[in-house]
Amino acid sequence: MKTPTTSPRYYIGLMSGTSLDGIDAALIAIDNDSPPRLLATHAEPMPDELHRLLLTLCHAEQVSFAQLATAEHAFSHCQAQAVKQLLAPLSVELEQISAIGSHGQTIEHAPKGHDGGPAYTLQLDNPSLLAELSGCTVVADFRRRDLAAGGQAAPLAPAFHQALFGRADTHQLVLNLGGFANLTWLSSQPSDPVIGFDTGPANVLLDAWFAxxxxxxxxxxxxxxxxxxxxxxxxxxxxxxxxxxxxxxxxTGRELFHLEWLQQHLSGQEDAANVQATLAELTAVSVARGIEQLRIDDDPLTLITAGGGAHNGYLMQRIAYHLPRATLTSPAAYGWPEDWIEAGAFAWLAHQRLHHLPGNLPSVTGAAGPRVLGGIYAC
Incomplete structure (x- = not known):
């Protein structure tokens, strides 16, 4: 394997999560001997028309190639605008950007296949067009190599959590609250495997019921x-x-937890606000049960909370209630505000790909071994 050079390299990560609220863009610097550094951020709102189209694609039983092409075209232009706005106030030239890491937009995720068919995961993306529009090399399609190696292809962020939060003197537990919630357990012992998994829905049902x-x-x-x-x-x-x-x-993803799934469990007599409170409780309880599965002995337990759900005061209260021995901590103490860790993860994954380094953790995804993730679309 090649070893990264000692000079800092600059990467941009683009992330549009299952909440479909916009594209997060993060500029990071990576050195050999230090955790990745967050330099600048920009949140590009998702245009309403594109938001509706993506939501339709996520829940459609059949889609046309024309719909996919329309969505990819609009999505790539939105990504390019995010890159432009990210770099506009900075004295960073395009030539200094080693690569853009593009997650794409998850449309469907079925790591166990469907009705006996092969496993698949679909992230809508057009990295070729993004390379043309941005003038930067793009790394994309991060998930399918892990899937090909027998893994779940998700979550991928725990590998970045290890690079960002891993410490030799203490354990770390990271909770990401995006459309879905996932946990990462980082032991202070280097020989212990990283553990990470989805606990269930976070914002996806709350947002759908609210809308x-x-x-x-x-x-x-x-x-x-x-x-x-x-x-x-x-x-x-x-x-x-x-x-x-x-x-x-x-x-997991929208293919399981969606508005119709929720409605199948309703009697029709529920008060709408009570359902919203119950959905927040579902997230809090499923997170607490996920942590119980880890059998962590630390008391008190420090929980680093990230993602858009970390701004939901009521949800955070409910999580704290179900985790009385936990201290909830912002990742801002590590130089990474709550909203930017996932975008940073895909910038870091682009770095891993360019340097022929693994981007997955088999202990998290269940893949047959470490794999170099993503394809390169040179500018």
Whole structure:
């Protein structure tokens, strides 16, 4: 394997999560001997028309090539705009950017296949067009190599969490609250494997139910959820989903947890605000149960919380309630605010690919071994 040079290299990471609220762009610097450094960020809002199209694709039983092409074209232009806005106020030239790491937009994720068919994961993306529009080399299609090696292809962020938060003097536990929630356990012992897995939905159901009943894209600070009461009978029905009993490695997405899945569990008599409160409780309980599976002895337990859900005050209160021995800590203490870790992860994965270094963790995804992830689209 090649070894990275000692001079800092600059990478851009682009991430559009399952919340479909926009494209996060992060500029990072990577040295040999230091954790990656976050230099600049930009959040490019998802245009309403593109948001609707992507949401349709995520839940469509059949799609046309024309729909996919339209979505990819608009998505790539939105990505290029994010890169332009990220670099506009900086004295960084395009020639200084080693690569853009593009996650793409997850449309469907089925690591165990469907109805006996092969495993697959689809991230809508057009890295060739992005390279043309941005003037930068692009690295994309990070997930399918891990899938080909028998892995879940998700979550991929734990490898970056290890590079960012790993310490020899203490354990670290990281919780990402995006559309879905995932945990990463980093032992202080280098010989111990990193553990990471999805615990279940985070914002995806909260956002969908809010949009259906209140309009808008999300429940600001969880205020609507806080106005309701948890429906314990509904919560029990939701938690009966077999996914919550699966051992790691495990990952999930919109193909399982979506508005129709929720509605199948409703009696039709529930108060809408109570359902929102119950969905927040579902996230909090499933996170707490995921941590219980890790059998961590640390007391008190430090939990680094990241992702958009970390700004949901009500949700964070419920997580704290179910984890009384945990201290919830912002990753900003490490120089990485809550919203930028996943975009940073795909910048880091681009670095790994360019230097022929593994980007997955077999202990997390279940792959047959470490693999170099992604394809290179040279500018």
């Amino acid at each position: 259906l009943h209140q309009g808008g894209r999300f429940d600001q600070s969880g205020d609507w959820a806080a106005s309701g009461e948890v429906d314990e009978a509904l919560l029990a029905r939701l938690l009966s989903e077999p996914f919550f009993q699966q051992p790691p490695p495990r990952s």
